[in-house]
Amino acid sequence: MLEAFVAPKSVAVIGASRDPTKLGYGVLSNIIKSGFKGKVYPINPNAEEILGLKCYPSILSVPDEVDLAVIVIPAHLVLQAAEECGKKGVKGLIVISAGFKEVGKEGLEREKKLVEIARRYGFRVLGPNVLGLIDTVIPLNASFAASMALPGSIAFMSQSGALCTSVLDMSLVEGIGFSRFVSLGNKADLNEVDFLELWEEDPNTRVIAAYLEGVADGQRFLETARRVTRTKPILAIKAGTTGAGARAVSSHTGTLAGSERAYEAAFKQSGIIRARSVQDLFDLAIGFARQPLLEKNAIAIITNAGGPGIMAVDACERAGLGVASLSPETMAFLRENLPPAASILNPVDVLGDALAERYALALEAILKDQNVGGVLVILTPQVMTQVEETAEAVGRIASRYSKPVLASFMGRATTEKGARILREYRIPNYDVPERAVAVFKAMWEYRQWLRKPLPEYPTFDFDVETIRRTIDQARKEGRLLLGDAEARAILEACGIRGPRTALARTPEEAVAIAEEIGFPVAMKIASPDIIHKTDIGGVRLNIQNPSEVRDAFDLLVYRATRYMPDATIWGCQVQQMVRGGREVIVGMSRDPQFGPLVMFGLGGIYVEILKDVAFRIAPISREEAEEMLNEIKSIQLLKGVRGQPPGDLKAVVDVILRVARLVVDFPEIVEMDINPLMVLEEGKGAMAVDMRITLSP
Numbered sequence: 001m002l003e004a005f006v007a008p009k010s011v012a013v014i015g016a017s018r019d020p021t022k023l024g025y026g027v028l029s030n031i032i033k034s035g036f037k038g039k040v041y042p043i044n045p046n047a048e049e050i051l052g053l054k055c056y057p058s059i060l061s062v063p064d065e066v067d068l069a070v071i072v073i074p075a076h077l078v079l080q081a082a083e084e085c086g087k088k089g090v091k092g093l094i095v096i097s098a099g100f101k102e103v104g105k106e107g108l109e110r111e112k113k114l115v116e117i118a119r120r121y122g123f124r125v126l127g128p129n130v131l132g133l134i135d136t137v138i139p140l141n142a143s144f145a146a147s148m149a150l151p152g153s154i155a156f157m158s159q160s161g162a163l164c165t166s167v168l169d170m171s172l173v174e175g176i177g178f179s180r181f182v183s184l185g186n187k188a189d190l191n192e193v194d195f196l197e198l199w200e201e202d203p204n205t206r207v208i209a210a211y212l213e214g215v216a217d218g219q220r221f222l223e224t225a226r227r228v229t230r231t232k233p234i235l236a237i238k239a240g241t242t243g244a245g246a247r248a249v250s251s252h253t254g255t256l257a258g259s260e261r262a263y264e265a266a267f268k269q270s271g272i273i274r275a276r277s278v279q280d281l282f283d284l285a286i287g288f289a290r291q292p293l294l295e296k297n298a299i300a301i302i303t304n305a306g307g308p309g310i311m312a313v314d315a316c317e318r319a320g321l322g323v324a325s326l327s328p329e330t331m332a333f334l335r336e337n338l339p340p341a342a343s344i345l346n347p348v349d350v351l352g353d354a355l356a357e358r359y360a361l362a363l364e365a366i367l368k369d370q371n372v373g374g375v376l377v378i379l380t381p382q383v384m385t386q387v388e389e390t391a392e393a394v395g396r397i398a399s400r401y402s403k404p405v406l407a408s409f410m411g412r413a414t415t416e417k418g419a420r421i422l423r424e425y426r427i428p429n430y431d432v433p434e435r436a437v438a439v440f441k442a443m444w445e446y447r448q449w450l451r452k453p454l455p456e457y458p459t460f461d462f463d464v465e466t467i468r469r470t471i472d473q474a475r476k477e478g479r480l481l482l483g484d485a486e487a488r489a490i491l492e493a494c495g496i497r498g499p500r501t502a503l504a505r506t507p508e509e510a511v512a513i514a515e516e517i518g519f520p521v522a523m524k525i526a527s528p529d530i531i532h533k534t535d536i537g538g539v540r541l542n543i544q545n546p547s548e549v550r551d552a553f554d555l556l557v558y559r560a561t562r563y564m565p566d567a568t569i570w571g572c573q574v575q576q577m578v579r580g581g582r583e584v585i586v587g588m589s590r591d592p593q594f595g596p597l598v599m600f601g602l603g604g605i606y607v608e609i610l611k612d613v614a615f616r617i618a619p620i621s622r623e624e625a626e627e628m629l630n631e632i633k634s635i636q637l638l639k640g641v642r643g644q645p646p647g648d649l650k651a652v653v654d655v656i657l658r659v660a661r662l663v664v665d666f667p668e669i670v671e672m673d674i675n676p677l678m679v680l681e682e683g684k685g686a687m688a689v690d691m692r693i694t695l696s697p
Contacts, residue, residue: 006135006138009067012040039064066085068090075099093127095128097128101188175423191217193221197224200232211278213240225266234272283430292402300323326366363393376437379409463494490693514546514574515546522542526572578687581681585675648679672692672693
C-alpha cells in the first residue's frame with residue numbers, strides 16, 4: 001500500500017518553480033541531484049521547462065503514470081491538486097504545503113477534506129506541513145532540506161521538520177547514515193505506526209529512530225512497536241510530556257498519572273529504548289547500527305589514563321552494567337606482555353606512553369576472553385600517542401570479533417582524524433566514556449527484552465452479571481461515582497477479597513452488624529458523593545463496643561451533612577478491622593492515548609507524599625505485574641526488613657492482574673483506586689479496605 005513512498009518509478013512536483021528562492025525549485029532540484037532513476041515531472045501551468053525537464057500545466061496532462069506526487073503550492077490550492085492526483089491514479093502524496101490544522105479551524109477543515117479525497121481515491125498522504133521525504137535506498141530526496149542524507153542503516157522519522165534539518169546537518173558532520181528519513185508533519189493520514197510497519201521488514205534498515213510529540217493511536221502503536229522491537233531496535237525521544245496529562249481527577253491514580261507516565265509505561269511494555277535528547281538518540285542509533293549486541297553483561301575497559309578508566313567503571317556501576325572479571329589466562333598474558341607498571345585488572349591501563357601496538361595487544365587478548373561481553377577503548381592524547389595508528393588497530397581487530405567495541409577517543413582537535421578512521425571501521429566513537437557506557441546499557445536492556453517471552457495475559461472467572469448490573473444501576477440513577485458498597489461489590493465479583501462489611505442505615509443496624517462481625521470494628525460514612533472520607537472526618541477506627549458504635553454513627557452522619565450538605569447519605573459502612581499488614585495502592589486512570597493505565601505503589605497517605613509508584617498499560621502479564629512491584633523504591637518494606645515477616649507479594653500481583661482485566665473488560669470504568677490494599681503476611685493474602693470507582697459519562 002505504501003509502495004509509492006519506498007519504490008516510486010515516477011515523481012511529479014506540483015508547484016515546481018523556475019525561481020531558485022522558491023520551495024518548488026528546491027524540491028525539484030533535490031530530486032534531480034539525489035540521483036533518482038525514475039521519471040520526474042514538473043507541474044506548473046506558467047512554464048514550459050524547468051531545470052531541463054519538460055513542464056506540464058496539470059498532473060492530468062502528464063502522458064504517463066505517476067506513482068508519487070509532491071505538492072508545494074499554497075494551502076488553498078492543495079485540495080484541487082489532490083483531487084486531480086486522485087483522478088490521475090497517483091498512489092502517494094507528499095504535501096509539503098503548510099496552512100492546515102496547525103493554523104486553526106479553517107486549516108483543520110481543509111485537512112479533513114484532504115483526507116476525504118485520499119480515502120475516496122485510495123491514495124495515501126504524508127503530511128501536510130512536512131519537510132518531505134529522503135530515501136538513500138531509492139535514492140530520492142523529495143524534500144526542501146539543504147542536503148541529501150548519507151547512506152546508512154538508520155530509519156528516522158520526526159514530527160518536527162525543523163528538527164529534521166538540524167539532525168540532517170549534524171549527521172553530515174558526524175558521518176551518520178540513514179536508509180530512510182521522513183518528516184511526519186500533521187499526520188493527517190500516514191503516522192508513526194504506518195512507518196514502523198513499513199520499516200519492520202525493510203532489509204536496508206537496522207535501527208529505527210523517532211522524534212515523537214504524540215501518537216495517533218496508542219493501542220495500535222503499542223502493539224506494533226512490541227512486534228517490531230522483536231526484529232530491530234526502536235529508539236525514541238518523546239517530547240511535550242511535562243504537565244500534558246493534567247486534568248480534573250478524583251482518584252490518587254488519576255492525580256499521579258498523565259502523559260509522561262503513560263509514555264514511559266508504553267515504551268517499557270513495547271521494548272522501545274527511550275532517549276532523553278537528540279544527542280542520546282544518535283549516540284544510541286550509531287551504536288546499534290554499527291555494532292553487534294551485547295550477549296553478556298560484562299564490560300572490559302582499556303585505557304591509557306587512570307582517571308577516565310575510573311570514570312568508566314563508575315558509569316558502568318551506575319548503569320547496572322557488570323565490569324568483566326578477566327580470566328587468569330588473559331591476566332597472565334597481559335602481565336607478561338605489558339610494562340610492569342601497567343594494570344592488568346579491569347580497567348586495563350596500558351599507560352600514557354602506549355603506542356598503537358600496545359593497544360592492539362591488549363584489545364586482542366581481551367576480545368578473546370570468554371568472560372568479556374563488550375569492550376570500551378579509551379584514548380587520551382599524549383605527546384607520544386599514535387591516534388590514527390591506534391584507531392586503525394582498534395578497527396582492524398574489532399572487525400574480527402562478534403563482540404561490540406565502542407571507543408572514547410577523548411578530545412576533539414587531536415583525535416578527530418582517529419575518529420574518522422574508527423567510523424570507516426564502523427566503530428562508534430564518543431568524546432567521553434559516559435556516553436559510550438550509556439550505549440552499552442541500552443544494548444544490554446535490549447538484549448534482555450529480546451530474551452523475554454511474549455506476554456501472556458491471564459483471564460479470570462468474574463461474576464460479570466453483578467459487575468454489569470452495578471454499573472448500569474449507577475448510570476441509570478445518573479451517578480458516575482460509585483459508593484463504597486457498589487465498588488466493593490464489583491471487586492468481590494472480580495475475586496478481590498475485602499474485610500467483612502455491611503451497610504447500616506441506622507445506629508441500631510450498625511450495632512447489630514458490629515456484634516455479628518465482632519469487635520473491634522471500623523466505621524465509614526457511606527455516600528456516593530463523598531470520595532475522600534478522611535478529609536471530612538468520615539472514618540472511625542478501633543470501635544470497641546455498642547455504645548461507641550452508636551456514637552460513631554451519629555458523629556459520622558453529622559460531619560457528612562455539615563461539610564457536604566448536598567451529599568446523598570446512605571448510612572455507614574461497618575467493617576471488620578484488619579490487623580497488621582502493610583498499606584499499598586492499586587489503581588487505574590484511563591489515558592486518552594493508551595487506555596487503562598494501572599498503578600501500584602505504597603498506599604495510605606504516603607502515595608501522595610512519596611509518589612513512589614509504578615505504571616503499566618492494561619492488559620498486563622504476570623511478569624509485568626511483578627516488575628511493577630520491584631520498580632518502587634519502597635519494595636523492601638513489603639519484602640520484610642528488620643525482622644518483619646515478608647508480605648504476600650503473590651496476592652498483590654493477583655490483585656493487579658484482576659484490576660487490569662476488569663478495566664479492559666469494562667471500558668466505562670475511567671478511574672479507580674483500592675487504597676489501602678492491606679498486604680498481610682506471606683501466604684495470608686491481601687484485603688481491599690477502601691476503594692472508589694468512577695464511570696465515564
